[in-house]
Amino acid sequence: MASGRALLSVEGVETYYGNIRALNGVNVSVDEGEIVALIGANGAGKSTLMMTIFGNPRARRGMIRFAGRDITELPTHEIARLRIAQSPEGRxxxxxxxxxxxxxxxxxxxxxxxxxxxxxxxxxxxxxxxxxxxxxxxxxxxxxxxxxxxxxxxxxxPKLLMLDEPSLGLAPLIIKQIFDAIKELNRSQGLTVFLVEQNAFGALKLAHRGYVLVNGSVTMSGTGKDLLADPDVRAAYLEGGHH
Structure with a gap:
């Protein structure tokens, strides 16, 4: 479980595509040994946050720190050398x-x-x-x-494994295998995982903590359990089959 030390912290990050603001003052932290889920609808900015952490696109405002070091301006290949590994969306x-x-x-x-x-x-x-x-x-x-x-x-x-939509387009049985594997990595190796998922139910069940991203802004955060029980989260992301 988490050590209480932030391994990754995203502070007030704004990211733009041209003149369009995709992330609006996002604050997210992932402690060492923790699984943290970021959930949200399609187009909420989840993948943009993942890519911004990796330096492409760059954050226009705010700061991204990894293990206490400011990585906001680092080139992508140098960020990878710090032992941040990514499994991107679309495999x-x-x-x-x-x-x-x-x-x-x-x-x-x-x-x-x-x-x-x-x-x-x-x-x-x-x-x-x-x-x-x-x-x-x-x-x-x-x-x-x-x-x-x-x-x-x-x-x-990796010290931090970032997974972007690992369950996308997969059959329920395979999704269970993937999520079980993530849980096992965290349990047996203490691997820190930042998980971006549209499958809110699976992600929040797996995660110690979660954040909800709506239109480029974090609107809620809490333990996985609390978010799963929250009526607003249930109405927005969990109605219609994921029970």
């Missing part, structure tokens, strides 16, 4: 590369020093990937591609 694996080669790309920060050991951990989490080792990424099912995307991010030995 974005390398489709022509095999599963093995995709994992090697994830581990390249360390020049493959711990490759075998780290790959074994990924295979324990997602045994399916071991069976598909020589298969090209583009020929995998959607669920397997999502597992590979998370596996590739884990190969970088």
């Amino acid at each position: 974005r694996i390398f489709p022509r590369m095999t599963v093995l080669e995709n994992l090697q790309m994830g581990a390249s920060l360390d020049r493959l020093k711990h490759f075998d050991e780290d790959a074994e951990k990924v295979f324990t989490l997602f045994p399916r990937l071991k069976e598909r080792l020589r298969q090209r990424g583009g020929t995998l099912s959607g669920g397997e591609q999502q597992m590979l995307s998370i596996g590739r991010a884990l190969m970088a030995r």
Whole structure:
């Protein structure tokens, strides 16, 4: 569980696309050892916040700190070197590369020093990937591609794992496998996870804390349990099937 030390803090961040403000004074923090979920409707700015943390687009106002260091102006590749790993929306694996080669790309920060050991951990989490080792990424099912995307991010030995819509377009059984894996990583390795999700029910059940993003602004925050029970959150995000 959380140590009470903020590993990531986003303070008053504003991000623009041209003249359009996509994020409006966003404040979010993720403590070491915590799973934090950011929920919101499509177009609320969730992915924009993820990308802004990674420096593309840049925050026009406000500050982003990681492990106490101001990373607001750092180039994306330097942010990655600080051990922030991302599994982006839409999975974005390398489709022509095999599963093995995709994992090697994830581990390249360390020049493959711990490759075998780290790959074994990924295979324990997602045994399916071991069976598909020589298969090209583009020929995998959607669920397997999502597992590979998370596996590739884990190969970088992240201090913070950022997941953007990991359940998008997947069958309920696969979603459960993915969420169970995230929970296990947090429980067994103390991995800090920042999870952006449209699947509010699954995300808030998994998370220690959550934030609700509406039109580029954080409108609510609280423990996962409290947000799940909140009538406004229920009405906006949980009615219609996710019970």
